[in-house]
Amino acid sequence: MASTNKDVQYLEEVSHLLDRAKELQDSASSFLSKMKHEEQSILQRVSALQSDLKKLQACVASASASETLDKREAEKLEEELSRAKCMIADGDVSSLLPSKSNGKFLRMFLGPISVRATRKDVQLKVKEEYNNYRDRTAVMFLLFPFALLILRYAIWKGCFPAWAVQLYQAWLLFLYTSLALRENILRINGSDIRPWWIYHHYCAMMMALVSLTWEIKGQPDCYQKQRGIELFLTWAMMQGVAMLLQNRYQRQRLYTRIALGKANRMDVVWGETASVEGQLWLLYPVLFILQGFEAYIGILLLMTAVTSSVSEWQVVVCGGLLVIMASGNFANTVQTLSAKLRF
Amino acid sequence: MASTNKDVQYLEEVSHLLDRAKELQDSASSFLSKMKHEEQSILQRVSALQSDLKKLQACVASASASETLDKREAEKLEEELSRAKCMIADGDVSSLLPSKSNGKFLRMFLGPISVRATRKDVQLKVKEEYNNYRDRTAVMFLLFPFALLILRYAIWKGCFPAWAVQLYQAWLLFLYTSLALRENILRINGSDIRPWWIYHHYCAMMMALVSLTWEIKGQPDCYQKQRGIELFLTWAMMQGVAMLLQNRYQRQRLYTRIALGKANRMDVVWGETASVEGQLWLLYPVLFILQGFEAYIGILLLMTAVTSSVSEWQVVVCGGLLVIMASGNFANTVQTLSAKLRF
Ligand SMILES: CC(C)(COP(=O)(O)OP(=O)(O)OC[C@H]1O[C@@H](n2cnc3c(N)ncnc32)[C@H](O)[C@@H]1OP(=O)(O)O)[C@@H](O)C(=O)NCCC(=O)NCCS
Ligand SMILES: CC(C)(COP(=O)(O)OP(=O)(O)OC[C@H]1O[C@@H](n2cnc3c(N)ncnc32)[C@H](O)[C@@H]1OP(=O)(O)O)[C@@H](O)C(=O)NCCC(=O)NCCS
Numbered sequence: 025m026a027s028t029n030k031d032v033q034y035l036e037e038v039s040h041l042l043d044r045a046k047e048l049q050d051s052a053s054s055f056l057s058k059m060k061h062e063e064q065s066i067l068q069r070v071s072a073l074q075s076d077l078k079k080l081q082a083c084v085a086s087a088s089a090s091e092t093l094d095k096r097e098a099e100k101l102e103e104e105l106s107r108a109k110c111m112i113a114d115g116d117v118s119s120l121l122p123s124k125s126n127g128k129f130l131r132m133f134l135g136p137i138s139v140r141a142t143r144k145d146v147q148l149k150v151k152e153e154y155n156n157y158r159d160r161t162a163v164m165f166l167l168f169p170f171a172l173l174i175l176r177y178a179i180w181k182g183c184f185p186a187w188a189v190q191l192y193q194a195w196l197l198f199l200y201t202s203l204a205l206r207e208n209i210l211r212i213n214g215s216d217i218r219p220w221w222i223y224h225h226y227c228a229m230m231m232a233l234v235s236l237t238w239e240i241k242g243q244p245d246c247y248q249k250q251r252g253i254e255l256f257l258t259w260a261m262m263q264g265v266a267m268l269l270q271n272r273y274q275r276q277r278l279y280t281r282i283a284l285g286k287a288n289r290m291d292v293v294w295g296e297t298a299s300v301e302g303q304l305w306l307l308y309p310v311l312f313i314l315q316g317f318e319a320y321i322g323i324l325l326l327m328t329a330v331t332s333s334v335s336e337w338q339v340v341v342c343g344g345l346l347v348i349m350a351s352g353n354f355a356n357t358v359q360t361l362s363a364k365l366r367f
Numbered sequence: 368m369a370s371t372n373k374d375v376q377y378l379e380e381v382s383h384l385l386d387r388a389k390e391l392q393d394s395a396s397s398f399l400s401k402m403k404h405e406e407q408s409i410l411q412r413v414s415a416l417q418s419d420l421k422k423l424q425a426c427v428a429s430a431s432a433s434e435t436l437d438k439r440e441a442e443k444l445e446e447e448l449s450r451a452k453c454m455i456a457d458g459d460v461s462s463l464l465p466s467k468s469n470g471k472f473l474r475m476f477l478g479p480i481s482v483r484a485t486r487k488d489v490q491l492k493v494k495e496e497y498n499n500y501r502d503r504t505a506v507m508f509l510l511f512p513f514a515l516l517i518l519r520y521a522i523w524k525g526c527f528p529a530w531a532v533q534l535y536q537a538w539l540l541f542l543y544t545s546l547a548l549r550e551n552i553l554r555i556n557g558s559d560i561r562p563w564w565i566y567h568h569y570c571a572m573m574m575a576l577v578s579l580t581w582e583i584k585g586q587p588d589c590y591q592k593q594r595g596i597e598l599f600l601t602w603a604m605m606q607g608v609a610m611l612l613q614n615r616y617q618r619q620r621l622y623t624r625i626a627l628g629k630a631n632r633m634d635v636v637w638g639e640t641a642s643v644e645g646q647l648w649l650l651y652p653v654l655f656i657l658q659g660f661e662a663y664i665g666i667l668l669l670m671t672a673v674t675s676s677v678s679e680w681q682v683v684v685c686g687g688l689l690v691i692m693a694s695g696n697f698a699n700t701v702q703t704l705s706a707k708l709r710f
Contacts (some may be wrong), residue, residue, distance in 0.1 A: 028559050031436060031437060031440050032442075034426070034427060034444055035440075035444065036425075036432070037422065037423055038427075038444050038447050038448060039447070039449055041416070041419060041420060041423060041448070042447055042450065042451050044416055044419075045416060045451040045454045045455060046454070048409070048412055048413060048416060048454075048455070048460055049454050049458045049459060049460055051409060051412075051453075052409055052458065052459040052460040052462075052463055053458075053459045054462075055405055055406070055409060056462070056463075056486075059402055062398055063398070066391070066394055066395055066398060069391055069394075070391060071390060073384070073387055073388060076384060076387075077384060080377075080380055080381065080384060083377070084377060084381075093374060093377065094374060094685070096513075097377075097378075101377055101378070101381050104381050104383070104385055105381060107385065107601060108384055108385050108388040109635070111388045111389070111391075111392050112388060112391070112392075115392045115395065116392065116395040116396045116399050117391055117392055117395040119395075119399070120395055120398075120399075132545065133544070133545045133548055134477075134482070134501060134545075134552060135491070135493060135496050135549050135552070136493065136496050137484065137493050137552050138482075138484060138489075138554075139477070139480050139482060139484050143399075143482060146481075146577065150478060150479065150480050153478050153479050157478060168378070186580070187580075187680065190580045194576055194580075196473075196548060197537065197576075201476070201544070202475065202476045202477075205476055206477065206478050209478070209480050211476060213480075213707055233537055233540075234580075236576075236579045236580055237529070237530075237533045237537075237579055237580070239582055272578055285689075296416075309518050337530065341513065
């Protein structure tokens with residue numbers, strides 16, 4: 025059968041479209057390879073600059089030490105050099121630099137996939153979303169234990185049912201896992217978060233996991249047996265309040281950072297602390313009280329384990345973890361505070 | 368004090384270095400903006416092509432229906448058009464297309480960060496790493512329950528201690544969470560994995576979580592009380608064997624896909640199944656037996672809940688989940704099989 029006119033027309037259109045698809049495919053390939061090439065050449069320039077910078081820094085330092093260079097002059101030069109360093113570390117160049125590799129925790133959960141956002145605005149959005157997440161969480165942190173404590177007398181006749189407490193503990197496990205993952209991601213994206221705050225969430229994950237296996241005893245005499253749970257819930261509510269305060273403060277810091285725009289890291293440290301100093305006077309005392317209470321509950325649990333005859337291993341582990349977390353939190357809060365006071 | 372020669376020399380070197388840093392910064396900025404611009408223009412061409420393609424497909428279909436176009440001719444044209452479609456969906460163009468947004472599960476754990484690898488070779492590496500991870504896991508899947516079953520008589524005098532079983536359950540919880548996260552990431556990176564295999568891991572996560580809260584009773588008479596655990600461990604070992612078989616088969620599939628290189632998706636379906644057909648004859652029966660056993664344990668648990676007087680809610684939930692997983696696995700395995708037989 026001979027082809028009709030219609031057939032020929034379609035055939036032409038289709039083959040034209042296939043040509044266009046091929047062309048497009050070629051443009052995409054050549055674009056990607058060109059991009060890779062240019063990126064490579066910029067990276068080479070960066071590493072050359074970085075090594076020159078290091079050499080010059082060493083020269084200036086040694087010249088200043090051997091007094092062949094005026095001290096004041098040397099300081100000015102060093103400042104200029106660190107400005108150059110910041111330009112590379114914070115500007116558009118930084119988004120081309122190879123990212124830190126995923127830490128052990130991220131590799132364990134996600135494998136080797138890259139979680140870095142190259143664009144600065146995306147990075148800031150991720151940070152903002154993290155802050156929002158913490159805000160929503162803080163509210164839950166207040167309401168969940170509050171509801172449990174209320175319902176105990178309103179409905180449950182003075183005794184927590186095991187499932188309700190376990191639901192709460194499962195939620196905590198999910199929450200801490202998610203926070204630990206998100207904070208690791210923020211680190212890859214250039215956040216200066218102290219490693220401890222992430223380790224702290226690993227400890228909290230462990231504790232939630234262990235407390236899930238903890239048998240919750242009911243009637244009779246449950247008031248005595250559930251004293252630990254009550255203390256823990258009270259502390260959790262206090263932590264909710266602290267989280268809300270901390271979030272408000274850290275959100276404001278982020279806004280200052282965004283407002284300062286392309287300013288480099290050093291400028292930011294100057295600018296941002298000034299705008300939120302007032303809040304810090306409220307935040308720090310609350311944090312210290314909370315950390316004290318955390319340690320208190322931990323020690324109480326450890327003492328129970330020592331004095332009571334049939335002690336479960338979960339009591340010891342949770343008590344130990346609480347004490348470790350409280351001391352770590354305290355040490356790191358003090359260190360942050362003293363770093364801030366130095367400015 | 369006048370500047371010495373040395374001072375002037377350093378000053379010049381430092382200011383030269385700062386200039387270089389600024390230049391670099393500018394090149395990086397202009398590179399990034401140029402890149403974004405070119406990407407945009409390619410994306411515009413893609414969407415124009417896609418809409419023309421859709422129109423042409425509709426024309427051909429209606430012409431073929433109204434018989435103004437020869438049926439055989441129309442089929443050939445349709446094939447050409449789907450080749451053009453694959454070229455866009457699989458080639459370098461695809462790595463420029465905006466990625467699927469993170470599903471609910473990924474958003475819950477990671478937030479809105481993008482987990483897409485743009486380069487094809489990186490995507491394949493992620494897939495390969497996932498396969499390796501599953502291999503390592505499958506070995507653990509065999510050894511962990513095996514060790515528990517052996518140690519029960521060798522050391523524990525016929526009774527599982529609670530902590531050992533709970534350690535195993537905690538490991539399962541971590542494992543399933545990690546698999547679910549990784550599979551969601553693979554989906555974003557273009558894998559055709561059926562949604563069910565991911566839901567299946569959500570169910571498994573739920574089950575591990577619930578079984579963590581399940582009180583494990585010891586002496587006296589623990590053989591009777593721990594019958595459920597024993598069955599579960601036996602099943603877990605069988606699953607280890609199935610996973611090893613499945614992995615071997617899927618790794619070979621991936622190698623075929625890599626070897627076929629830039630071939631499009633349709634070619635791959637042709638090529639890959641042929642090379643592994645032999646393994647399928649072993650794999651499918653094993654899978655069906657396993658699914659039957661899974662359903663059997665589920666029903667056993669549900670029956671325990673009905674017949675025994677004091678039943679814990681965990682028994683009902685775990686039994687139900689096992690039955691759901693078994694039926695879902697069965698349905699999806701059958702669907703995959705029938706899709707393969709159609710070729
Ligand atoms: C002490 C504290 C207020 C200091 O906050 P800060 O002024 O933001 O501290 P830094 O200047 O060192 O912050 C550096 C980075 O770490 C982040 N960061 C600091 N503490 C953090 C925390 N606890 N969790 C997550 N991120 C934190 C900051 O957001 C900042 O990120 P960025 O580089 O992306 O902008 C804060 O660390 C805090 O509230 N910690 C919690 C203390 C605690 O004990 N909580 C539990 C109570 S028991
Ligand atoms: C049935 C089975 C062998 C088919 O495998 P297959 O031939 O690779 O299936 P498909 O062709 O549909 O695969 C499409 C994609 O999904 C992936 N995939 C299929 N089943 C998967 C599973 N169970 N887990 C993870 N990924 C899976 C494949 O790797 C492939 O990925 P790609 O697009 O990135 O290459 C496989 O699904 C399987 O073993 N399922 C497990 C069955 C089970 O019941 N397990 C538990 C026992 S109780």
